[in-house]
Amino acid sequence: MTTDQGHGDLSWIPIIDLKVFDITKEENEVDRKDLEKVANDVFKAFSTIGFVYIKNHGIPQDQIDNIFRLADDFFAQPQETKDKLIRPVSEAVGIGYIPGGREHFVSGKPAVLRESFDVIIGSTYKQLWPSIPNFEQDVVEFHRTCAKLSLRMLKLIGMGLGLEDQNELLACHTNLVNWRDNSTTMLRLLTYPPFTEKEDKMPDLTRCAEHTDYGSMSLMFQDSTGGLEVIVLGVTVCWVCHCAWCASVEYEPGMALTHCVQTVDGEYKPATPIPGTIVVILDDMMPRWTSDRLKATLHRVTPSDKRNTRRSLVYFTDPDSCTIVKPLDGSDTYPPIRYTRYVTQVHMNDF
Numbered sequence: 138m139t140t141d142q143g144h145g146d147l148s149w150i151p152i153i154d155l156k157v158f159d160i161t162k163e164e165n166e167v168d169r170k171d172l173e174k175v176a177n178d179v180f181k182a183f184s185t186i187g188f189v190y191i192k193n194h195g196i197p198q199d200q201i202d203n204i205f206r207l208a209d210d211f212f213a214q215p216q217e218t219k220d221k222l223i224r225p226v227s228e229a230v231g232i233g234y235i236p237g238g239r240e241h242f243v244s245g246k247p248a249v250l251r252e253s254f255d256v257i258i259g260s261t262y263k264q265l266w267p268s269i270p271n272f273e274q275d276v277v278e279f280h281r282t283c284a285k286l287s288l289r290m291l292k293l294i295g296m297g298l299g300l301e302d303q304n305e306l307l308a309c310h311t312n313l314v315n316w317r318d319n320s321t322t323m324l325r326l327l328t329y330p331p332f333t334e335k336e337d338k339m340p341d342l343t344r345c346a347e348h349t350d351y352g353s354m355s356l357m358f359q360d361s362t363g364g365l366e367v368i369v370l371g372v373t374v375c376w377v378c379h380c381a382w383c384a385s386v387e388y389e390p391g392m393a394l395t396h397c398v399q400t401v402d403g404e405y406k407p408a409t410p411i412p413g414t415i416v417v418i419l420d421d422m423m424p425r426w427t428s429d430r431l432k433a434t435l436h437r438v439t440p441s442d443k444r445n446t447r448r449s450l451v452y453f454t455d456p457d458s459c460t461i462v463k464p465l466d467g468s469d470t471y472p473p474i475r476y477t478r479y480v481t482q483v484h485m486n487d488f
């Protein structure tokens with residue numbers, strides 16, 4: 138793993154170079170030792186800091202830029218045009234538009250200030266595509282591309298965990314490739330408009346309140362606006378160069394710290410946009426599978442730059458709906474639960 142040396146306070150961010158196992162390579166082409174090293178780096182970063190940035194992942198930058206452009210084209214349309222594609226709450230529609238003001242992350246607080254275009258593919262759900270040239274075709278292709286990357290990351294996590302069957306997590310994600318009817322894995326094109334003068338004066342207003350995502354893992358692509366923040370679990374940072382990894386000791390909870398390191402634990406830190414990278418966070422199923430060895434990453438989007446539109450693309454990787462999620466180590470840290478039941482319970486605030 139490298140850290141982002143030379144970028145001042147970004148230096149503690151774990152950037153994993155995925156070149157040896159990027160999405161263009163087949164697993165049998167990759168040297169086993171290289172693969173194990175990346176898997177260890179990924180696991181170490183997830184289990185200490187709680188999230189990773191990945192670079193050299195194999196998704197062409199042109200493809201990402203094109204999806205951002207198509208999203209801009211979509212959101213720039215007149216409101217009446219977008220409203221014709223609204224995903225109704227009461228009807229099963231897998232692909233469509235969510236207007237601003239519909240989603241609440243915290244009940245009783247104002248709705249999140251953003252619009253999205255949601256894409257759950259392969260379902261028998263109704264699909265409400267816009268008539269923008271190449272939109273459907275390119276977005277579907279990007280969905281497939283993200284699936285490849287998620288499967289790579291799940292493989293690496295399985296290896297890092299030391300699972301006897303390293304493909305055990307992959308086996309819970311057949312929907313990413315097969316696009317069965319019951320898939321919930323979703324690509325979201327998101328836009329956060331600038332704050333109006335009235336919104337400026339509302340103290341509780343944020344772009345997206347603190348939360349974790351429901352499924353397995355989220356791939357987050359962001360523009361250069363900033364605002365995404367993640368909770369850092371436990372990082373030992375050198376006071377001198379701010380590097381998380383030059384410190385001679387590995388942080389363990391409760392460890393006495395020497396004079397040259399400080400610990401950041403449980404604090405929000407900006408997930409600053411770094412060109413060419415994707416932020417990968419873990420979702421609610423990971424602690425359940427790993428008996429808390431891996432945690433779900435709390436995150437939020439603050440209005441750090443409320444004068445400008447912020448754009449992002451998030452690929453929410455979910456397990457197959459029928460998956461019974463339970464600790465892979467055979468322990469009873471969490472009771473088994475069917476993934477779709479978990480989501481229903483979260484929606485009903487049933488925990």
Ligand SMILES: O=C(O)CCC(=O)C(=O)O
Pocket residue numbers: 327345350357359365436437438449450451
């Ligand atoms: O827009 C982003 O970068 C993050 C959005 C997010 O966390 C979510 O929709 O769950």
Ligand SMILES: [Fe+2]
Pocket residue numbers: 348349350355436
């Ligand atoms: Fe999220």
